[in-house]
Amino acid sequence: MTLNQLKVFVLVVRLGSYRAAANALGVSEPAVSQAITALRQSLGDQLLSRGNAGIDLTPAGQRIVGLASQMVNLAVEAESAVRQAQGGPELLRVVATATPGDAIAPALLQAFMLRSAQVEATLGIATTDEMGALLAERLTDVAIGPRLAGTQHPGVISDPLMRYRLLIVVGLTHSLTRSAGSIRQRQLADHHWLVDPSGTDPLSDVGLLLARLGVPAEQVTVFPNQRMAWAAAANGDGVAPAVEHLFTREERPLAVLPVEGLPLDLFWHVNTLTADRRTAAVGRLLRYLSSPDSMQAMFRADGRVPASKFKPPVYVTIWS
């Protein structure tokens, strides 16, 4: 029984699959599978098995999840306690879905670290799916993306962070630019879509949009961020979703498509644990987020501060 094994176990249970856990941890699927196998052996119980709706826990597995979760949380707490006792900077681990993670989170955290000394922030990208479990397991402190709070995620609260408008842009030479008047949503399903990674996240705003339009997966090309998708769109390769206030700074030859029901009025939210269960640094971040300074930082954001990475959705080196 290792802390690492327990962490993997809890994550598998919370995310409902081995692969999801492997993704969240940034390791291969067999790594997860082996961790579970080792835990099974050391405890002498199957713990979990594949069920029809995700994963079935054995009676022993059910009893252990809570305990394991506590232990993992305590381990994180211990590390931050040491860090704090030494007067070191507090650690603030933030994850965001792809779009805000590329567009506003870097500038936001940069600005926050300037204001609030003694904080060291890290940023990772995660899918909406993962966020609840990452918060619950204290694998992250803050999750920026869609609103999570609700019956699905007890113990999580969501504050609106920023209102934004989602629209669809296309290269000037594209056939759709010639159609006069408003475009039906149905018409867009057949076109080639150029999206940032949140296009692969079915619960993100972009993912939901693609699903609503009925765009099949093979019509979608994923780029590391929206700007690179726009570059392809400007080249006439297809249509691309765009965050309005970011797009207005773009200087490429692109046109906004007049689609019925668009632009969408949406929100990015800050998801955290309830006040009694979050660190001091999280509280300070939330307070900062309601300041004019932070709003400026977000709107001025132009992605000049590079997001850390793209592939491994979350940096998890908690017990390095």
Added chain:
Amino acid sequence: MTLNQLKVFVLVVRLGSYRAAANALGVSEPAVSQAITALRQSLGDQLLSRGNAGIDLTPAGQRIVGLASQMVNLAVEAESAVRQAQGGPELLRVVATATPGDAIAPALLQAFMLRSAQVEATLGIATTDEMGALLAERLTDVAIGPRLAGTQHPGVISDPLMRYRLLIVVGLTHSLTRSAGSIRQRQLADHHWLVDPSGTDPLSDVGLLLARLGVPAEQVTVFPNQRMAWAAAANGDGVAPAVEHLFTREERPLAVLPVEGLPLDLFWHVNTLTADRRTAAVGRLLRYLSSPDSMQAMFRADGRVPASKFKPPVYVTIWS
């Protein structure tokens, strides 16, 4: 940061020295030292250092002790939860000081396991010194020996288990048998003493007796149990403490010395955590101990059920 390292760390802090922790865990001192070193490195803090009165904790060390202790406790809880969920026998880990551990605990546990199905009991020998920490860290469930409860050990309660009388016996040919009338305690300091291992435990009843009589350590020979000490005494090698009701069954040529102030009226106690923090099996044992059946088992005890081991005071293979 390993669960094992945390366990070692907590035990060092609670017992106040590396060697004591090593003894309690049944490993060498460098093993403990290395575990601490590894923990120090992984957390980046000294955690503890040698102070004048035992051990000094750094600020980080202070904050971590509690967290570490919780994690260790949770790990134990997790294991027993699995065991119970599988319908396996509950585990009841008992330690005792040398004298009751050899004289009554084996018979007592044997009888308890016969009455109470679904319990698997293990017995180990520990020093009085270690017992408080062993209980607090859930390295054992029950500690039989002197009374521990008090300001020194908050959270521990002690119930009287059995009243017994401690006397001193000697071979029939020994010079002391010739002295008429009562013997002064001072006279015994110069003689050769033949004791069971509790003679090396300064807080046990035998240890306290030796200290009170002023017997120097080099005058003491330690045997695996009282009966073997008596055999040597019968041989004329010296004087030996004896538990009265056990001695009356002895058939060797031995005489009780009429020492002033002896025999001592003493108690063995059952030390456990408070009711809200102990397992169901402990509760059942305590209830059993107040039954006539258990009293019979104790008084009938003649050591025929061999105590498990002698040297490693406690079996610690908790996360085997």
Added chain:
DNA sequence: CCCGCCGATAAGGGTTCCCTTATCGAGCAT
């Protein structure tokens, strides 16, 4: 029926853990 998704397993390699015995250095009491 076949394919794709999912978990288990094999094989291999690097690292860490954990234990041992032996030795060293610091602090302290005799």
Added chain:
DNA sequence: ATGCTCGATAAGGGAACCCTTATCGGCGGG
């Protein structure tokens, strides 16, 4: 000064942990 106790450290070995790539078997959906 001389031991003594106590913790740190070296050296060495065995086991466990953790990761990878590749492959296999089961199972549900098109």
